Amino acid sequence: MTTRLFGERVPRVEDPRLVTGNGRFLDDLGHDALEAAFVRSPHAHARIVDIDVSEALDVEGLVAIYTYDDLDGRTGEALPLLIPHPTLTHGRTPHALARDEVNHVGEAVVMVVATSRYVAEDAAERVRVEYDFLPAVVGIEAARAAEELVHDDVPGNLAARMVQQTGDADAAVDAAPNLLELDLEIERSASMPLEGKGVLARWDPDDESLLVHTSTQTSTSVRQALAAKLGLPVDRVEVVTPDVGGGFGVKIVHPWPEEILVPWAAIRLGRPVKWTEDRREHFVSSAHERGQLHHVRVGYDDEGVLAGLSVRFWHDNGAYVPYGLIVPIITSTQLLGPYKPGVYRVEFDSLYTNTVLVTPYRGAGRPQGCYVMERVMDAIAAERGIDRTVVRERNFIRPEEMPYDHGLIFQDGRPLLYDSGDYPATLAKLKKLVGWDGFEAYREQARAEGRRVGIGLACYVEGTGVGPYEGGHIRVETDGTVVVSTGLTTQGQGHRTMLAQIVADELGVPFDRVRVTTGDTRRFKYAVGTFASRTAVMSGSAVALTARSVRDKALTIAAEALEVDVEDLEVVDGHVRVKGSPSSSIDLGAVAVLSNPLRYAFDEAAARATQFAAPADPEKPPVGPGEQPGLEGSDYYSPPRSTFANGMHAVVVETDPDTAEIRVLRYCVVHDCGTLVNPMLVEGQIHGGVAQGVGGALYERMEYAPDGQLLNASFMDFLMPYASEVPEVEIDHLVTPSPLNPLGVKGAGEAGVIPGAAAIASAIEDAEGLTITRMPISPSELFALRAAHRKETP
Amino acid sequence: MKPPAFAYHRPRSLADALDVLARLGAEAKVLAGGQSLVPLMSMRLAAPAALVDVNHVPGLDSVEVTADRVVVGALARHSRVEHDPEAYDAVPLLRRALLLVAHPTIRNRGTTVGSLVHGDPAAEMPAVLCLLDGFVTLRSASGSRDVPADAFFTGPMESDVRPGELAVSATFRRPPAGSRSSFLEVSRRHGDYAVCGVGAVVSDGTARVALIGVGAGPVLVPLDEPDDPDRVAAAVDAAIEPEDDIHATADYRRHLAQVLTRRALAEVS
């Protein structure tokens, strides 16, 4: 038997290329291309009075300068609102180049194309834009107060107000024996991939076709958007993702202004044009996430069991909402985590501010929700004097209550219905892993050494694998190579390895015969994209189904050639053979030859295979009805709804009693994403997520001045954790398979980041004995909190 | 993040270097390790018309240790100084402080003299130069001068290097036998510039500390009575002028100055 690869720690096929520097990222391509730079607004809110390009015109090497007035056809329209929602009554999106008003620092105003990026920046520096300043709205409180407006025609700066409830939650809260009210805040961070965005466009005038490479999370949708915006037939546009150096959400948004402008300019100029986003541009003109303010009312009994939960929150959506309400909708639903809230009500406002727009960043609204719910759990535990794990346990949905319907609508417009999960078992594993019950002894020992330590935990549930669908195509070449493609994209996760494992198993071929392509519209046209922890669930299932159909076809052809029944055949190691009689076999390459009645013997495989060819029936067409030449097939997977993964993290921190420095001593994760295709890849996803969780808890924040200037738009001052700040991550898995897909998998991509801020807040609170309501927290802020706490409790 | 055009000069001898610096005057900037200058140029925060790359000038990369001093040449990289065993024996504080300067990859390029000239108020090596009564030797086409540490650091990101001058070396005096030293700091992440840092040297009953991140440059505080915690605290408090920034409040820095001074002195006493 071929050893089963599903579940094995197969090393990544991607790595040899990448670690030897042979990756090809966007900026490695198109050395013949002209390069673009942008004049971006230095002001958060202003009207454009005049644009004077005259001084830039004599920069040597300048090729073109474009402003809004140059944009023709549909390129001049506002960019699409990708995900409308009935409550999004005031959706506003930007133009590819600002039309008459700028709404955040960094908004593109003028495009410059030149022989190199250096020259383009020289010319851009000489463009004079005259602005009339308007007051900037920065921060949720200013947006909510609405004394100034971001968009004149959006009263109250309110893009949307949305309510979901399962009953009269406030009445339930008021009727409960105990009530707590909490105000909680979480600040902005960002996806911040190592590689920013980038676009290279080549127009072929002979073929009248456009080939675009872009660092995106969705090439198929960029293709559709480009065809529509540029007025080209869709079949004249192809979009390819080269190696992509991380996405984390920001590259799912499309089309970015530059994704329209670069191809548009390439067509106009008849020359290849490239734009590579630099770090400063990425900070001020991509997207951020996380910033929310919550007011929570919770009612519970003396055991800490929830009777009602009423959450009111305000979401800062930045200057525009091209990605709709996905982030706050996820917060509002996934806040519930593994718990039964009693009666639940949530109401949120999505508010405009004169800051960079807000779109999903890994976790996509869940870290905020998890943080809020877990702060509530800790507050109840503290108020009742109950162990924090016990309060959680008492509120868990029990395994026997699965599938569990919360009675709410999730981000995919489907019911928020958990398919499976065993939360008490996850918690038990976590307590064991971190040594929860022995912690007081450790605390005492540390205290005796003059050290201050604390432990915290946080639990989450993550809806993963949202639809509507993904597909796969598999072709077996005559040399036995198995060529797999799926339309969604990859940004470093190891999809090629994971998908090849699935196909190798399903088809019965050696792993190294399988080649996987992702994110290339020349190969696969219909796809959604990579986000929402969906690739293993969606494309994994799709290629499994496809492999099964190709296997069936191979068996049919082989059965005829070997003159046996299909039921008597198996596929092992790339050969179809008769069960119990392995010498009677035919390799899949030969089957591929037989599948095509045109058998020019170009190679040995074809020559060899002809021995199996049955004599043709002169009365029948060589390709019969319902048959197709070639050993290939395509299939799609479309789930009824999302599948829900879960996990719990525990953190041990040490805080310096004098300097208030915060150190994470241990970071433990128990994770349940159903069956694991490749545990090593899942753990890699968790490691990366935890690193971002630590970043969001202790280091990263977007520091906006009241006038809308981003004060830390560089890696010098926006502090992402280095390897030295990320703790060793201890991981244990629990496997409760999803009943919703053929593989039993659930998504794992975002999980690691979700409970970071919540768990670390819990641990610091435990170490310090003071209340934390705002994350991230720096040593300077902890120092200030201590001082305030001393004042309150002399 | 691309620098505007600039002229690039690569002198092959000290004489040529001084010559081209004299010719270009204020238009030129010296390029040493480039770890501070190049990012500034890429962000277009500095736009010198010309760079004089001294990396190919022979004879500037030495670390010389004599009975009473360590002389670090303009092209001696941080890592070279850090790993020099004789320099370590003579002045352990050099390695101690250098380990807090950025990360190994940056120390492999960045120079100790460049760091002094750059004059970041949170940088470690200026404080070390002050603590060890060091000086910087500047050469120009028309002569040479030594500037003592207390006169060299003239403000945040400013030092007393005049147009046409090249800092050829920095001299750190070897403290008397039996001296002890320490360098402690709090930074946001490993290898970041300090939020606040304190270097301390104690010898023959005299003590001095130098603080970084709490003033326009390194703040040297001689301590007459290092064993009296109240007087130490008062002296430090009076000398520093910390400010708020996005990473820390002035209050917090003031607090750290006290904590770190206490800890550094405890280590050396």
Ligand SMILES: Cc1cc2nc3c(=O)[nH]c(=O)nc-3n(C[C@H](O)[C@H](O)[C@H](O)COP(=O)(O)OP(=O)(O)OC[C@H]3O[C@@H](n4cnc5c(N)ncnc54)[C@H](O)[C@@H]3O)c2cc1C
């Ligand atoms: C990520 C990062 C973290 C860092 N962290 C720290 C830190 O924690 N502590 C710290 O101290 N430093 C830190 N640095 C700065 C580093 O130490 C620099 O290398 C140093 O400050 C400058 O040295 P350089 O040789 O690179 O100088 P360059 O960048 O080449 O030059 C800096 C300036 O000094 C001038 N200059 C340099 N040499 C001479 C000379 N011989 N004569 C006249 N003028 C000269 C240049 O003209 C320029 O103005 C960090 C740098 C980076 C990139």
